[in-house]
Amino acid sequence: MKDLQELGTEDLREHVAAELARTRRRSAQLTDAVDDEDLVKQHSPLMSPLVWDLAHVGSQEELWLVRDVGGREPVRPDIDDLYDAFQHRRADRPELPLLGPTEARQYLSTVRDKVFDLLDETPMEGRRLVDRAFAFGMIVQHEQQHDETMLATHQLRDGPPALDAEPPPPGETALPSEVYVPAGHFTMGTSTEAWALDNERPAHEVHVEAFHLDTTPVTNAEFARFIDAGGYHDPRWWSEAGQRYRHKASLEAPRFWIRDGGRWMRSRFGHVEEVPCDEPVVHVSFYEAEAYAAWAGKRLPTEQEWEKAARFDPATGRSRRYPWGDEDPTPDHANLGQSHLQPAPAGAYPLGEAPCGARQLIGDVWEWTSSDFLPYPGFAAFPYREYSEVFFGADHKVLRGGSFGTDRAACRGTFRNWDFPIRRQIFAGFRCARTPIPDER
Numbered sequence: 001m002k003d004l005q006e007l008g009t010e011d012l013r014e015h016v017a018a019e020l021a022r023t024r025r026r027s028a029q030l031t032d033a034v035d036d037e038d039l040v041k042q043h044s045p046l047m048s049p050l051v052w053d054l055a056h057v058g059s060q061e062e063l064w065l066v067r068d069v070g071g072r073e074p075v076r077p078d079i080d081d082l083y084d085a086f087q088h089r090r091a092d093r094p095e096l097p098l099l100g101p102t103e104a105r106q107y108l109s110t111v112r113d114k115v116f117d118l119l120d121e122t123p124m125e126g127r128r129l130v131d132r133a134f135a136f137g138m139i140v141q142h143e144q145q146h147d148e149t150m151l152a153t154h155q156l157r158d159g160p161p162a163l164d165a166e167p168p169p170p171g172e173t174a175l176p177s178e179v180y181v182p183a184g185h186f187t188m189g190t191s192t193e194a195w196a197l198d199n200e201r202p203a204h205e206v207h208v209e210a211f212h213l214d215t216t217p218v219t220n221a222e223f224a225r226f227i228d229a230g231g232y233h234d235p236r237w238w239s240e241a242g243q244r245y246r247h248k249a250s251l252e253a254p255r256f257w258i259r260d261g262g263r264w265m266r267s268r269f270g271h272v273e274e275v276p277c278d279e280p281v282v283h284v285s286f287y288e289a290e291a292y293a294a295w296a297g298k299r300l301p302t303e304q305e306w307e308k309a310a311r312f313d314p315a316t317g318r319s320r321r322y323p324w325g326d327e328d329p330t331p332d333h334a335n336l337g338q339s340h341l342q343p344a345p346a347g348a349y350p351l352g353e354a355p356c357g358a359r360q361l362i363g364d365v366w367e368w369t370s371s372d373f374l375p376y377p378g379f380a381a382f383p384y385r386e387y388s389e390v391f392f393g394a395d396h397k398v399l400r401g402g403s404f405g406t407d408r409a410a411c412r413g414t415f416r417n418w419d420f421p422i423r424r425q426i427f428a429g430f431r432c433a434r435t436p437i438p439d440e441r
Contacts (some may be wrong), residue, residue: 003326004132004194009124016119016136023143024112026407027057030150033162036101043157045091046425052083053150055099057143058108059083064383066111069135070118075111100346117369129383133257137195137409138383144407151338152425154269155256161270168335168404171278171345175215178356180436181253181305183210186312187319188304189376190414200414201389202378208308213301213340214431216346216359217280217367218292224264224275226292227253237294242287246421254423255283269341280365280429286397286421289368289430297362301433303371303398310354310361310401322413323354323361329408334363337407343429344404358431363406365429366399366417373398373418389416403427407438 007015031039031054039051048056059079066072081087082096089124099107112342122130129135154163154303184207191203231237232252245251257275258265284292286300293299301309311319320326324333328410333352335344353359373396381389396418402411405427419426 005192006135010248012124013049014131016133016140018117019140020112020136023140023147023407023409024108026147027054027108027143027150030147030154030163031101032298033154034157038157038159038162039101040094040098041157042091042094043153044425047149047153048090048093049098050150050153051101051104052093052096052103053146053153054101055079055104055107056083056085057146058104058111061108061115062111062138062141064135064139065115069122069130070114072114072118075114076107083110132194134195135383137432138197138214141195141197141410144410147338147407148405148410148427152427156425157270159270161352163269163338163341165339165341166381168340168342169348171216172347172350173278175347175359176357178212178214178434179309181208181211181213181309181312181356182314183208186308188307188414193412193414194323196412196414197387198380199375199416200347201380202376204377206304206308208302208304210436211301211305211435212434213305213309213358214298214433215357217343217365217429218289219277219346220264220275220279220281221277223254223281223284223292224277226295229295231291231295234295237291239287239290241421242291245285245287246291249422251285251288254281257416262382276342276345278347280343280360282343282365282403282427282429283296283424284368284429285424286368287335288424289428290370293430293432296432298429298432298434300368300370303369303400305433306361306367306369306400307413309356309358313355320355320413321351323358324352329362329411334360334402335404336363336402336411336438338405340404342404348400355374361401362411363402364404365401365427366403366406367401368428369398369400371398372396373416395420397421399426 031050040049042049062075124133125131185205187203188206189200189203235243256267265272266275310323313320329336334349354361371394374396375392399417
């Protein structure tokens with residue numbers, strides 16, 4: 001997001017209104033693309049029906065903006081429990097008395113009208129929830145996160161393609177396979193980004209030992225070599241937990257890959273096509289990423305290593321907002337926001353290159369790290385424990401960088417995503433790291 005600290009109150013309101021409208025257009029695109037039968041259907045027990053996500057973003061907007069920030073009368077208090085993500089498992093949501101598509105859209109429209117009403121009179125200071133329009137930014141990011149979830153549901157649905165997008169720009173092959181990041185301190189996290197969420201805070205100094213990092217994410221061709229080498233069936237590369245999951249889920253290849261004679265095909269948003277060799281691999285679990293890294297003689301980077309590679313500028317000694325600098329992402333910097341319905345080939349986006357030389361650290365695929373999702377020193381839950389705090393611990397692994405389905409509002413150098421290590425329906429890939437051998441640079 002642009003530097004909201006520098007905007008006057010009226011400019012800030014205009015920015016909020018534009019972001020709310022832009023985000024809602026994406027939600028409409030994802031839900032208008034299919035008929036009502038598709039909207040109410042559960043396409044996978046891992047996901048909610050699309051109509052649940054649609055009404056859920058309206059429910060959260062009502063709770064935080066209409067009721068809390070605005071102090072207005074509730075619109076639909078009778079549906080609070082239906083759309084509380086902690087009350088009902090995704091697998092059970094189709095059985096709930098959910099709002100139908102027409103009613104859900106009407107509900108969203110009513111809530112949004114009230115939000116635009118109160119936006120004109122809400123002070124943008126004096127209370128932490130509204131300072132620099134934080135609550136509005138939180139709702140924008142929440143809806144964009146559910147838009148990415150709905151995009152993942154589209155990937156899981158059967159039937160003809162419902163979405164379309166231009167292909168991404170070409171990659172570049174004449175790049176070193178890895179970059180070197182020297183040892184030293186850097187500032188991790190943020191205490192100044194106006195719309196940063198609680199788990200990104202506060203900024204703190206971290207020392208990171210020297211390491212090498214893959215210049216780009218691991219590609220489909222590289223991952224296919226792991227498969228061809230018997231990597232899925234060689235216990236040397238798998239952790240104990242990974243081995244159990246591999247057996248239980250009968251893993252043989254990334255999700256959505258299909259073997260067709262001597263070649264790999266994939267299903268992508270209703271299209272069946274040959275797996276592109278030069279694209280970053282996507283739809284792999286943490287355990288698959290971990291096993292590949294072991295097979296390659298490397299490891300997954302820690303979260304601290306990932307962020308240092310993505311943000312630290314040795315020329316100035318400071319941490320940037322993004323790999324390329326402090327300016328907001330543009331289509332020339334990164335593959336974000338569903339502009340392309342696939343990762344760009346490895347080596348794309350030279351303007352998005354980090355000071356260390358790594359590319360595509362933002363966008364294309366979420367990148368698994370080896371780190372558990374834990375609070376930073378001095379963490380304080382805000383504005384509610386259920387956003388981050390209840391997920392802290394070894395059950396969840398951290399992912400960084402965003403994917404082609406992540407919007408720019410919900411992606412920055414400090415942004416932290418997390419999920420169970422078994423997850424494969426998310427747009428996740430990875431890159432490897434390694435510790436230098438003695439006297440190596």
